[in-house]
Amino acid sequence: MLNINTKLRALEEQGRKVRVGLVGAGQMGTGLISQIAGMKGISVVITADHHPEKAIRAYQSAGIPTEMIKTVDTVGEAETAVNSGKFAVTSDHEVLCGCSQVDVVIDATGNTDSGAMIAPLAIENGKHIVMLNVEADATMGAILKQKADAAGVIYSASSGDEPGAIKELYDFADALGYEILVIGKGKNNSPDFECNPDTVREEALRRGIAPNMLTSFKDCTNTMIEMSSISNATGFVPDVMGMHGVTVTYQNACDVLRLKTEGGELNNYGVVDYAYGLDPGVFLIFTTDKRILHDELQYLKMGSGPNYMLWRPYHFCSMETPLTCARAVIYNEPCLIPLPGAPVSDAVAVAKKDIAAGEYIDGIGGYYTYATMEKHGEAMRNDHVPIGIINKKTRAAVPIEKGRILTRDLLVFDETSPAYRMRMEQEKKIG
Helix, strand or coil, rough: CCCHHHHHHHHHHHHCCCEEECCCHHHHHHHEEEHHCCCCEEEEEEEEEECCHHHHHHHHHHHHHHHEEEECCCCCHHHHHHCCCCCEECCCHHHHCCCCCCCEEEEECCCCCHHHHHHHHHHHCCCCCEEECHHHHHHHHHHHHHHHHCCCCCCCEEEHHHHHHHHHHHHHHCCCCCCCEEEEECCCCCCCCCCCCCHHHHHHHHHCCCCCHHHHHHHHHHHHHHHHHHHHHHHHHCCCCCCCEEECCCHHHHHCCCCEEEEEECCCEEEEEEEEEECCCCEEEEEECHHHHHCCCCCCCCCCCEEEEECCCCCCCHHHHHHHHHHHHCCCCCCCCCCCCCCCCCEEEEEEECCCCEEECCCCCCCCEEEEEHHHHHHCCEEEEEHHHHHCCCEEEECCCCCCCEHHEECCCCCHHHHHHHHHHHHHCCC
16 A cells, blocks of 8 residues: 555645545444544544444544534435534434445444445445455455445455455565465464353453453454455465464464475465464465575575565554555555455354253354354355354254354244345355
């Protein structure tokens, strides 16, 4: 994204801005508003949240005077507020998506049902859509990308999330013609597949994040979802179901994440994985068939070869999302998108505990399920359930034992769920 700073500064000097509509004023959305408030050439002109007071507080925390914040209930009211230089707040994402002053919509809800409503509506209204909602991207990104293409707008996952940060390394290495072997993220906590929002509540409150979000981190669901997203964007697959999750250091990562025949842990190259010891960053392992390039890489202290690692030891989460918005509006290009056709991988649901027949369950970050990662073709053949289509109205059709990968015949789905319906549309049209 070279020169994006000069492009944004030029917009500011011309009295123009990239106009952002933000849905979701939680931790990520609140931070995003403050981030954009300090930038040139971009502004969050309207924010939607089911609890409008959260959006108001988010603007206030960014230093926006209260008198500059206007609560609105209709598209007309929103447009009047924005035209008068105020920041609009609404409880209705339909008002936001219909507002003519919005160039790009950010979905920062982290909820698959919300994603299945917000993204199509933004697309229908001619807005670019940036998914700070990797949960929805991993579940239904292929069909959302298809809808965006048909409407002539940009669909993109977000910079700053691990998949977007990995893609930047991938594009760099790919453009230089290197053979990319492994891509992945660092992880900073050991899996606790039995944790739930109650067991993590004290830590979550101490850290200022939602208990269900921390649960999804600790039970590895978030990692499986994120790696499914980057898998779907690159074609790289999990080497084994759930990936390896090895422990490494910067110095030995290339030795561990190599083929078993070469003394490492992998069965194949062209894979995604996660590693303890490289958090909170992302990594890529590559090689080359050019001897002189090996000499130069070793001279540049990239290791002894034949494999070398690019490691970005940070990712800024929502604080980088504005760059994706600017890229969509200024360059008409995404940060990260699913490859054409059917998905490459899925994050599928596993029972956290024994579940009784007729019992209502839940999905991401909840009490009943966690996710593992599987190649999409295998998931479809085995009828495994993408965790993103499970909500609190889903129930067990039969008793389900702890540790079982859920198949569709075991559940009665909420067929009114937007995520369920969007995923079914994707499977019917794309595969």
